[in-house]
Amino acid sequence: MENDITISVKGLTKRFGNFTAVDNISFEVRKGEIFGFLGANGAGKTTAMRMLCGLSYPTSGSGTVAGYDITRQAEEIKRHIGYMSQRFSLYEELTVKENLTLFSTIYGMTSNAIKAKTENVFRILGMENMKDAPVKDIPVGWKQKLAFSAATMHNPEVVFLDEPTGGVDPVTRRKFWEMIYRASSEGMTIFVTTHYLDEAEYCNRISIMVDGRIKALDSPERLKEKYGVKTMDEAFRIVARDARRGE
Amino acid sequence: MMNIRTLGILLRKEILLMKRNPFIPRIIIAMPLLVMLVLPLVVNLDVKNVGIAIVDNDRTELSRRIASDMSASEALSVKAIGFSYEDALSLVENGKADAIVVIPADYSKKLSIGGEVPRLEVDANGVNATKGMIGANYAAQSAIATLKKWMGEQAGVEIDAYGGSVVNLFNPTLDFRNYMIPALMVVLIIIICGFLPALNLVSEKETGTIEAMNVSPVGKFTFVLSKLIPYWIVGILVITVGMLIGWLVYGLVPAGNIVSIYLAAILFSLVMSGLGVAIANSSSTILQSIFVMFAFIMVFQLMGGLFTPVSSMPEWAQMVTYAIPPRYFIEIMRSVYLKGATVQDLWVQYLALSAFAIFLCGVAAKTYRKRS
Known part of the structure; x- marks a missing residue:
């Protein structure tokens, strides 16, 4: 069972001055799992994720991602993960194709592999007619699909998605989750933060963060059962009742 | 890496x-x-168009020549020729002139008598220091040139207007x-x-x-x-x-x-x-x-x-x-x-x-x- 664990974190903490953004969290994520990271704005989700991706130094605590230490081997981790940030992070002035080529080259893919993979992405997404359009000209829903494709082109072991569906309509969100499922079925582990509670239902397991701490961690069904409610929305309200941070 | x-x-x-x-x-x-x-x-750091106010207390041919040579000079422009220092000073204060040239009374007479050489006065506006100083220098040079020429004519011999010459290397x-x-x-x-x-x-x-x-x-x-x-x-x-x-x-x-x-x-x-x-x-x-x-x-x-x-x-x-x-x-x-x-x-x-x-x-x- 041990090598079934892709992400393992113990006592992870991040402080900014007097403010403890992430307070002593511990959890494990299994290979191939879709792991939801829930919480209100300011609960510490993004900060926690940034430490796992090697973008931020932990103040204390330890952990591994894809078998590498998050404190000492951050650059190794970066070879084995994909990351899609909350803010859109493709180059707006480059075309769809140029963006995909840029990112897959950076991850060390060969020219042939890049060619095959981009063709495949365009076919699956139905974007053949947009491949030479500058990214700034395509609709926001497509941009997010594209960003997800750019983050998964190199078949990473873990994909980190930071509120990937912010600001899009429910239909597009639904389609986005189909992409997540497809990636998961190809063996990628998905670590996704969100504050849409309907999305929580799509995850295998979820953790609920409140004020920098993990207050609940289990499958959606078990959580609903535990709090005796019918929807994740109600479960979340009970767990996050005492929250002091956030809007 | x-x-x-x-x-x-x-x-x-x-x-x-x-x-x-x-x-x-x-x-x-x-x-x-x-x-x-x-x-x-x-x-452009070359100083041009230096405004000169002349106070002519001499009112002779020589003093008029000094003034006309100055207004003929490329770098100088004579703004006024008057008889009162106060008027000239107010031109400087108004920013219309940069320097004042004072030709004292009986200047030409004293010069032809010989003996103690009378003094011509040049006052420069120090607010725009570069223009004032360089302008005053130009005015003095112009007056000296006029004097040398005039004295030469009086003595009946040509005197070289410039005592020396300068050649600039690299930027001729x-x-x-x-x-x-x-x-x-x-x-x-x-x-x-x-x-x-x-x-x-x-x-x-x-x-x-x-x-x-x-x-x-x-x-x-x-x-x-x-x-x-x-x-x-x-x-x-x-x-x-x-x-x-x-x-x-x-x-x-x-x-x-x-x-x-x-x-x-x-x-x-x-x-x-x-x-x-x-x-x-x-x-x-x-x-x-x-x-x-x-x-x-x-x-x-x-x-x-x-x-x-x-x-x-x-x-x-x-x-x-x-x-x-x-x-x-x-x-x-x-x-x-x-x-x-x-x-x-x-x-x-x-x-x-x-x-x-x-x-x-x-x-x-x-x-x-x-x-x-």
Whole structure:
């Protein structure tokens, strides 16, 4: 069972001055799992994720991602993960194709592999007619699909998605989750933060963060059962009742 | 650490983004045009049109000749000839005149009697010190020339109007533009190669694309290089436009080898872009980086020897200029342009520029953080 664990974190903490953004969290994520990271704005989700991706130094605590230490081997981790940030992070002035080529080259893919993979992405997404359009000209829903494709082109072991569906309509969100499922079925582990509670239902397991701490961690069904409610929305309200941070 | 393929694709990205930017390609061409065409006409340290107010208490033929010779002089323009010092002073106070020439009463009489030579008085306005002092000097020279000529005529012999002669080496016409144009190209590289990389990197921070780079396996050295190398090209473009204008518009062609100018331009572009990236690394907004960059550029322009010759600065300031990279580039540009100096002649300056380039690019790479 041990090598079934892709992400393992113990006592992870991040402080900014007097403010403890992430307070002593511990959890494990299994290979191939879709792991939801829930919480209100300011609960510490993004900060926690940034430490796992090697973008931020932990103040204390330890952990591994894809078998590498998050404190000492951050650059190794970066070879084995994909990351899609909350803010859109493709180059707006480059075309769809140029963006995909840029990112897959950076991850060390060969020219042939890049060619095959981009063709495949365009076919699956139905974007053949947009491949030479500058990214700034395509609709926001497509941009997010594209960003997800750019983050998964190199078949990473873990994909980190930071509120990937912010600001899009429910239909597009639904389609986005189909992409997540497809990636998961190809063996990628998905670590996704969100504050849409309907999305929580799509995850295998979820953790609920409140004020920098993990207050609940289990499958959606078990959580609903535990709090005796019918929807994740109600479960979340009970767990996050005492929250002091956030809007 | 270094990956050629990654560097290649990053450079391609930088150049595509630069080309597609609505304003960068224009600035690279328009700014040299503007600076090189307009500034030499406006920024002129030659003093011309010095306003003179003459107080003529003598009212003789000689005093009228002094006045008419002054108004005939190219540098001087006689604003008023009057009889009261107060009137003349009020002209200076109103900014209409820069200096007052007082010809005392009985000047011409005393001069022809001989013995004690009477004094002609020149008072200069010290508010605009350069114009006042140089103007007063011109006025005095003009009066002396008139006197010598007049005395010669009285004695019936020609006296050489000038006691000596001065020949200016390297800039024979002492044209301020010949001195200024090579230096203006330095200003262009300071501004373009300093600001653009800083703005480029900070705007990646602002739009969030830098996050995608930081979370990727791109080595930070490779990434910083991809931010610096494009500005070699920009520096070469800018200096080419500058030299073309210098040649086509002002007829100024470097006396030395163009290669030595390009070499210095490449080194100096690296110095400025290294500084720009280093500043961008520690700024989180474009505004911040602009303010810090401005502080550097102010010092560079004022202390680099561009407007004020380094040799006329106080000793302590001269010591400071050794730490100011444009000083070396300006020296190289002027020496190559006007004296035809070679890289061997200027090896100290080239060495200093290389050292600054290595140091600042090192700082840029060192201070770039993929993790916070």
